[in-house]
Amino acid sequence: MNHSLSRTLNEIKPLDKEAMEMARSRQNELTKPKGSLGRLEELSINIAGIKGKMVTGLEHKAIVTMAADHGIVAEGVTLYPQEVTRQMVFNFLNGGAAINVLGRLIGARIVVVDMGVMGGFEPYPDLICKMVDFGTRDMTRGPAMTRQQALDAIENGIEVVEAEIARGLDIVGTGDMGIGNTSASSAICAAVTGEPVEKVTGRGEGLDDEQLAHKVKVVQKALELNKPDSKDPIDVLSKVGGFEIGGLAGVMLGAAAHRVPVVIDGFISGAAALIAATLSPGLKDYLIAAHLSTENGHTVLLKYLGLTPLLSLEMRLGEGTGAALGMSIVEAAVKTLAEMATFSEAGVAKEKH
Amino acid sequence: MNHSLSRTLNEIKPLDKEAMEMARSRQNELTKPKGSLGRLEELSINIAGIKGKMVTGLEHKAIVTMAADHGIVAEGVTLYPQEVTRQMVFNFLNGGAAINVLGRLIGARIVVVDMGVMGGFEPYPDLICKMVDFGTRDMTRGPAMTRQQALDAIENGIEVVEAEIARGLDIVGTGDMGIGNTSASSAICAAVTGEPVEKVTGRGEGLDDEQLAHKVKVVQKALELNKPDSKDPIDVLSKVGGFEIGGLAGVMLGAAAHRVPVVIDGFISGAAALIAATLSPGLKDYLIAAHLSTENGHTVLLKYLGLTPLLSLEMRLGEGTGAALGMSIVEAAVKTLAEMATFSEAGVAKEKH
Numbered sequence A, B: 001m002n003h004s005l006s007r008t009l010n011e012i013k014p015l016d017k018e019a020m021e022m023a024r025s026r027q028n029e030l031t032k033p034k035g036s037l038g039r040l041e042e043l044s045i046n047i048a049g050i051k052g053k054m055v056t057g058l059e060h061k062a063i064v065t066m067a068a069d070h071g072i073v074a075e076g077v078t079l080y081p082q083e084v085t086r087q088m089v090f091n092f093l094n095g096g097a098a099i100n101v102l103g104r105l106i107g108a109r110i111v112v113v114d115m116g117v118m119g120g121f122e123p124y125p126d127l128i129c130k131m132v133d134f135g136t137r138d139m140t141r142g143p144a145m146t147r148q149q150a151l152d153a154i155e156n157g158i159e160v161v162e163a164e165i166a167r168g169l170d171i172v173g174t175g176d177m178g179i180g181n182t183s184a185s186s187a188i189c190a191a192v193t194g195e196p197v198e199k200v201t202g203r204g205e206g207l208d209d210e211q212l213a214h215k216v217k218v219v220q221k222a223l224e225l226n227k228p229d230s231k232d233p234i235d236v237l238s239k240v241g242g243f244e245i246g247g248l249a250g251v252m253l254g255a256a257a258h259r260v261p262v263v264i265d266g267f268i269s270g271a272a273a274l275i276a277a278t279l280s281p282g283l284k285d286y287l288i289a290a291h292l293s294t295e296n297g298h299t300v301l302l303k304y305l306g307l308t309p310l311l312s313l314e315m316r317l318g319e320g321t322g323a324a325l326g327m328s329i330v331e332a333a334v335k336t337l338a339e340m341a342t343f344s345e346a347g348v349a350k351e352k353h
Helices: A003-011 A017-027 A039-051 A071-075 A083-093 A098-106 A147-167 A181-193 A209-226 A233-240 A243-257 A267-279 A281-286 A297-305 A321-339 B003-011 B017-027 B039-051 B071-075 B083-093 B098-106 B147-167 B181-193 B209-226 B233-240 B243-257 B267-279 B281-286 B297-305 B321-339
Strands: A061-068 A108-116 A127-129 A171-177 A262-264 A287-289 B061-068 B108-116 B127-129 B171-177 B262-264 B287-289
Touching: A003 A147, A003 A243, A017 A039, A017 A321, A039 A281, A039 A321, A061 A083, A061 A098, A061 A147, A061 A243, A061 A321, A071 A209, A083 A108, A083 A171, A098 A108, A098 A321, A098 B321, A108 A147, A108 A243, A147 A233, A147 A243, A171 A243, A171 A267, A171 A321, A181 A209, A181 A233, A181 A243, A181 A267, A181 A297, A209 A233, A233 A243, A233 A267, A243 A262, A243 A267, A243 A281, A262 A267, A262 A321, A267 A281, A267 A287, A267 A297, A281 A287, A287 A297, A287 A321, A321 B098, A321 B321, B003 B147, B003 B243, B017 B039, B017 B321, B039 B281, B039 B321, B061 B083, B061 B098, B061 B147, B061 B243, B061 B321, B071 B209, B083 B108, B083 B171, B098 B108, B098 B321, B108 B147, B108 B243, B147 B233, B147 B243, B171 B243, B171 B267, B171 B321, B181 B209, B181 B233, B181 B243, B181 B267, B181 B297, B209 B233, B233 B243, B233 B267, B243 B262, B243 B267, B243 B281, B262 B267, B262 B321, B267 B281, B267 B287, B267 B297, B281 B287, B287 B297, B287 B321
Parallel strands: A061 A108, A061 A171, A108 A127, A171 A262, A262 A287, B061 B108, B061 B171, B108 B127, B171 B262, B262 B287
Antiparallel strands: none
16 A cells, blocks of 8 residues: 555544534533534534534635546446536636536635546646546446556545645535546445445436436446455455546545545545545544435445435535535534524523423 | 505515526526536526526525514423523524524524514614514413404514615525424414324424423314414414514515515424415415424425425524525525536537437
């Protein structure tokens, strides 16, 4: 295993129980019936455990949106042509995509990363180049990438999040762009969870029944050919994964190692979380599932990870759009804990006993 | 029927189908797979229908939080003493309650209204006095209020929202404070929907099984004594309602008459919506259900109204806290429609056919 990955895995520690107890105890002193803020209370306690203290807010927010291409597109599993990955990267850089709009709304910067888009990019302001290769190979004909490339993708993700932490980062969200990446995510999901391919493969950008049946066959073929080892997440990533998926796994691990909470987006980020959480079982406590995507493997993988999504808005766009909305709920949780008056401060009577 | 109420009811018009069609058509040109923003797309189309045009944002936001007391508290149906209603009004005015924190976070002003708190208030900056009486009467011994008081409460609510519209109001949320008001809301819910009291009565601030059974009996007794006429919402409100519930019904009707979308909070706002939507069947299209409260009657009344909540965060605080979070989702919907680039603007290929 590479050096920075093994260091990162060693640095992921359990949540701070004492900080969580302080947060829980303050929640019970705030001017509201006990437990009446529901999941906001639970989130505020978890954030205290992640950070090792109660915080007053989440000023520095970023969504890391990683893009890469997928050789599997050659098998006709998508509605959009492969060039759309590149075109959407420019849309991100120009501020015109959904994630840009939501980032502006919640006050999060969007960090756009090329993890391996076909053709590469000229140097471009605000585009972080961490490309591993010009897209993965067609996984129905062999492994999507080499084992070294899988490790590189994860380590590149760690570097990206560490650079953002150096700029100031109180919470991070994950996002993806990659035509064909729901197929890779379905393959990862089936490989890691052991669930049948049909159960974890969805319509992506909007496939019809026939197209979906074809996609299931393609993913099945890739798994049968490559036989990824479910116990070895690097093997799974290299055989049926994607560069942006590896990169996002690295972002999650790197953030957790630095006690930064991670809001994971939908199905592709979930597949990255499967890889990352298999590498580090302690990671899960640092992850917040933003929303439930309509992509049907998402339910399966969240259950496997033991995460309950905050939102269910029938979204399936990726980019980090669900993560952005989820992050605003986390911010609400942190702010209510930090700013609400206690019963004694406000002169409000507590419940009768 | 009073003059301003009947005028308001006449002014509630159907949604603007043409504006909705324009919004729907723009959604399909934006750089994302069709439908991939799920409920955000649907919301953006509804907001266009409400406003009669596509808008660029929701700059002026307010949560109207109405407070009143309830005679039913004498029957021992609550955990908190009645004085807490008044104490929480001061907490709102001092900025220390959950709704103040969330209002600051989403950029909404909090409009605090006394609809009938025991003892009344001295004039106080930022407290709007629309009090109808010093709390309702104990509805297990007779009607909660007179028919005229019920009408006054609704008209006062209309006046409150019209004053806010005059200050600038692009969207409004509703919130409540009133020790005992889940009992009144359960009674309204049972009366209007015809569902059994046990099915629509919940634990409020956290009643145990025995306390809940007592509360069910008390609500049942009030309904048996008063026999509210389910076809006459003013009769229901007067016999088993509350002043803040009537006021919130007025806010909803007044907002809809001026084509302002209304984000309704939890169970108490839902009870107000039952009254308001029975007065004006066209109102429903102007309502957005923010969240699903854990108060069990809430599911029943949302289904009756035909509304699907945006969020489900196990909250049950009231004040407008759910409405505030829901409003931020609506803002995300409006902003994505307004600000995202189209396929042609961004030079992104559309799906293959």
